Amino acid sequence: QKEVEQNSGPLSVPEGAIASLNCTYSDRGSQSFFWYRQYSGKSPELIMFIYSNGDKEDGRFTAQLNKASQYVSLLIRDSQPSDSATYLCAVYTGNQFYFGTGTSLTVIP
Amino acid sequence: GAVVSQHPSRVICKSGTSVKIECRSLDFQATTMFWYRQFPKQSLMLMATSNEGSKATYEQGVEKDKFLINHASLTLSTLTVTSAHPEDSSFYICSAPGGTSGAPAQYFGPGTRLTVL
Numbered sequence: 542q543k544e545v546e547q548n549s550g551p552l553s554v555p556e557g558a559i560a561s562l563n564c565t566y567s568d569r570g571s572q573s574f575f576w577y578r579q580y581s582g583k584s585p586e587l588i589m590f591i592y593s594n595g596d597k598e599d600g601r602f603t604a605q606l607n608k609a610s611q612y613v614s615l616l617i618r619d620s621q622p623s624d625s626a627t628y629l630c631a632v633y634t635g636n637q638f639y640f641g642t643g644t645s646l647t648v649i650p
Numbered sequence: 651g652a653v654v655s656q657h658p659s660r661v662i663c664k665s666g667t668s669v670k671i672e673c674r675s676l677d678f679q680a681t682t683m684f685w686y687r688q689f690p691k692q693s694l695m696l697m698a699t700s701n702e703g704s705k706a707t708y709e710q711g712v713e714k715d716k717f718l719i720n721h722a723s724l725t726l727s728t729l730t731v732t733s734a735h736p737e738d739s740s741f742y743i744c745s746a747p748g749g750t751s752g753a754p755a756q757y758f759g760p761g762t763r764l765t766v767l
Contacts, residue, residue, distance in 0.1 A: 575755055584743045584761040585694070629694070631756065638684075638747070638756055642693040 542567050545632050547641035555649050560617040562644050564630030567611070573633040574606055574613045578626045579643065585629055589615060620648045652748035653677055656759035663734055664767055671729045671762045673700075673744030679724035680746035684756070685717075688741045700727040700744075734766045 546565050554560045562576075573592050577585035591597045591604040591613065603616040613632075617624055625648050630641040653676040663669050673683055683700040698719055699707040706719035718730040731738055743761040747754035 573755070577758075582741075584741075584758040587755050587757065590755055633754065640694055640696075 543641075544568060544634075544639035545630055545641040547628075547630050547644050549642060550645040551647055552644055553647045553649055554620050556620060556622060558620050558648075560620045560624065560646055560648070562615040562617075562628050562630075562646065564613045564615075564641055565611055566613070566630075566632045566639070568632070568634045568639075569608075569611060571608075571611075571632045571634050574604070575631040575633070576602075576604060576613075576615045577629040577631060577640075578624075579629060580626045617646075620646075622648045622650050624648050652755070652757045654744065654746050654748075654757045654759040656744055656762050658762060659760060660763045660765075662765045662767065665735050666733055669731045669734055669764060671731075671742055671744075671764075673727045673729070673746070673759050675725045675746045675748070675757075678746075678748045680727075680748070681724060683721065683727040683744055683746045685719065685727075685729050686743045686745065688743060688761075694743070697729075700729075702727075731764065734764070736766045739764055739766045 576589040578588050579585040589604045591606045597604045601618045605614045627643040627645050629643045632639050655674045657672045681702045685697045686694045688694050697712045700719045700721040702721040708714045721727045745756045745758045748757045
């Protein structure tokens with residue numbers, strides 16, 4: 542079992558819709574959770590992090606964490622074509638970082 | 651804050667030559683840095699963990715004699731691809747943990763695109 546699992550996609554949503562990206566992790570003791578965005582040909586950039594159960598909002602982005610279910614998600618409201626990218630979920634266990642393989646998102650104009 | 655730079659951004663070399671890639675943490679110190687490789691349309695692959703003042707830790711299947719890592723200071727790690735061959739052509743990315751203590755995030759450099767002819 543991989544430490545961090547993501548649906549590889551591709552996920553396609555129309556412009557203006559909500560994009561929902563999901564991630565599960567295996568280490569119940571994981572402490573911190575991160576979402577990165579990677580445009581084609583570029584390196585990943587950090588867009589959100591969350592430590593506590595519940596929701597954390599930053600502009601059009603909302604990260605949701607459910608430690609009991611070992612599940613973290615990213616919602617993108619009012620999706621724009623510029624949001625088209627690969628989204629990586631990452632988990633910090635206190636000792637190591639683990640990255641998912643990423644979900645490819647395409648926002649259709 | 652938490653900016654990581656890489657140099658060069660792009661390099662083209664002949665087969666058999668060695669290429670050095672630098673990774674610097676610009677506004678924070680990093681005792682640990684990570685080197686990744688990414689082939690087109692594939693996910694990040696962790697190659698090695700660079701440790702300041704000690705030997706790097708390599709992932710299974712990564713040749714340590716081919717990919718030399720030196721963590722010379724708290725802000726600089728270098729990756730040298732020795733005797734590069736066309737199959738080494740890839741996107742090399744470094745990262746360093748930064749942010750608040752106890753809850754670090756990985757910050758990535760912009761990457762180095764290596765093309766071996």
